Amino acid sequence: MSTLTMAKALNAGLRRALAGDPKVLLAGEDIGRLGGVFRITEGLQAEFGPTRVVDTPLAEAGIVGTAVGMALRGYKPVVEIQFDGFVYPAFDQIVSQVSRLHFRSHGRLSVPMVVRIPYGGGIGAIEHHSESPEAYFAHTPGLKVVTCANPSDAYWMIQQAIADPDPVIFFEPKRRYHDKGEVDLDASAAPDSLYQARIARHGTDATLLTYGPMVRTCLDAAAAAEAEGRSLEVIDLRSLSPIDDATVFASVRRTGRAVVVHEAVRTLGMGAELAARIQAECFYELQAPVLRVTGYDLPYPPSRTEHSYLPDLDRVLDAVDQSLAH
């Protein structure tokens, strides 16, 4: 076991994928000598050369669109979008092309590529650098959408996403890049399937359903709740599309209560989808309505107000109180 930051774990995962398969290549803005603005690809161009780790022109539609062509010719491109708010120029490529080629070609074609997107707020950034656009992609059939919440998952999930024959949108919670955790760098395979949710903490009174940057917030909330004699279960979804329904339903059936927590705006977000699924499947076991703790339905606000905008431990605990009051 090694102790690594999430950033270093991603770097190690990418390195292993590059070393293990000559068809894997990385592409994006500033990922070469600079190692990316978050240094996730640091040292990889020096190690694997500029044809495996490619600094691209500054054009997101181009980055994703050319990766499609590479993927169609047997390569496994892993592209980096520099910040969440800059994926939109590539949106047409992703939702109209990447997501549908398998379907449109009657399964003859596949697009085994990964789009890495550092996402979410909490780092005091300017506009367009703190967005949570996951719902747009989870809304699109044909895309797989995942997000890691700790270094071990970061290390394994990026390798699994690269190995996946379908296109994967890989969200990295940039606020957690410097969080440390244990990673088994030498294990031969990942402990879980990429599309399996993880019970991050066991509990009996209510279930917190969350992912990415909010996993730590929810774990902190659960620890605080324990001091008050409440036992909260925390589910880290890991995969937002597909959703691991079995793990979600089993947990909610056990606790009878569910609170969904995410940073993204509320309307038509992951919380809406989870609430609908849970009420359809677990209606008779529910002790309370499914509640949501989310960002407000605002464009991401100026960073000096982001502490008010982002769900925090107290907002999560308030919702738990509300749920338990039923």
Added chain:
Amino acid sequence: MPEAVAAELATRADDHLVQLLTPSGELVADQDFHYSGSEQELVDDLRTMLLTRAIDIEATALQRKGELGLWVQSLGQEAAQVGSARAFGRHDLIVPSYRELGVYLALGLDPLEFLGTFRGTAMVDWPTGPANLHLPSFVIGTQTLHAVGMAMALQRDGRVGNPEPADNGAVVVYFGDGATSQGDVNEAFVFAAAAQAPVVFFCQNNQWAISEPTTVQTPIPLYRRAAGFGFPGVRVDGNDVLAVRAVTEWALARARSGAGPVLIEAFTYRIGAHTTSDDPTKYRDAAEVDEWKAKDPIDRLRTYLLARGLIDDAWLDGVAAEASIAAERLRTGCVQLVEPDLADSFDLVYTDTPEHLQRQRQEFQAYEASFEVNA
């Protein structure tokens, strides 16, 4: 004259850089472009460039002290910014990217107003900005399309091609060398050419897009791209305030007259980092930076004006004193910028706030109030 120059441009030696003032501060002649301003205007330009640099340095220091989340430096690009701003006419519209501090100061704007964007107390607005100045844009290249649309609106408004030049207007849009790769910028070129829109594309080629040299974006000089879209491109020494002004004046006059768009490539250099989050030592040679420091836009103008006796040490001392007052004002003003309340954001999303947002505002305010009760 504009059409004649456009025709002549085709015959210029390849990659010829329009230059009127050399790095050592001597005037040179260009076959097509001549400086049209007064000597006093050059003195004012130097003052604006010195203030730009001082404020830029102060804002960088404020970021280092943790007062700003980020700062985007203009260091080395003062002549490109101030010289182009000099060319604006009464009906012209200005569409900035995010690196145009010198343009703002040339327009007489208060830099403190723009600091909130980088401190995180405000979005990108200039509270008292003039109506002809568009909001800066952080999504690379996207503003070029807006600029073309504004230029098309000027055409419809009858602001183009009038016999009285003072009645006409055009749009100037700023972007970097990296931006020229974006689809949006290429679409802007297409639309501008198709509509013969009165727009001047002002590319500050500072030779780096964060860590990527311009060669990652293009194997040919950027100004030459314009020809393929169907309008003239000119490469000007971006560190020469006289030449930048001359070329921009020509391009704007041409656009206002109805002759269509121009691409100006102001060939300059980013002496500082891309932003305060960037570390250029990871990818850039110190020797290259030193080479460009020797071409500093401020040094050459100062040398020239001193040699001509248009300024002296007392004048320079006066501007230095003015600059330190401006920096001090930025320093004290920055920490006094009003801390925003998220509650105010709910009413900004739409012209009239829908019910769900009113409910969310109440939810937010009740949550905030619960702490005050508990405290």
